[in-house]
Amino acid sequence: MEYTVLQLVKARLGISTTVRDVYLTAIIEGVMTELSEEKGLVLSETNPYHLMFVADFSSWRYQNRDSMDGMPRHLQYRLHNLMINIGGATSDI
Incomplete structure (x- = not known):
């Protein structure tokens, strides 16, 4: 998974x-x-x-590494949805 996310992050950031x-x-x-x-x-x-969530979250972390600003609302919303979807289960969501 890390390699795929790495490629997505690099594409988003324009790093070749x-x-x-x-x-x-x-x-x-x-x-x-x-x-x-x-x-x-x-x-x-x-x-x-x-x-895409891991790629977007990682890209945001990279771009805001020296910032004290909080997570943007769109990432908060998506994370919240992921956490709700798990529903306390231990299997894949």
Whole structure:
């Protein structure tokens, strides 16, 4: 999943080289860990909604790394929807 998300993030940011791959991969892994361990979400690499959310969230984290601003409403709304969809189940959403 990380490789696919990395390609999506690089496309969104307009990055065509591998210079920032290590840093972007660390952000992506951090986002995925946060979503799974803190939010209890089980992400599926075959679900395009999950892929795009992780890519958008990672892109936002990269672009706002020095900012104290909170998460934008569209990301908050999408995260909330993901958390509701899990419904306390432990299987893929």
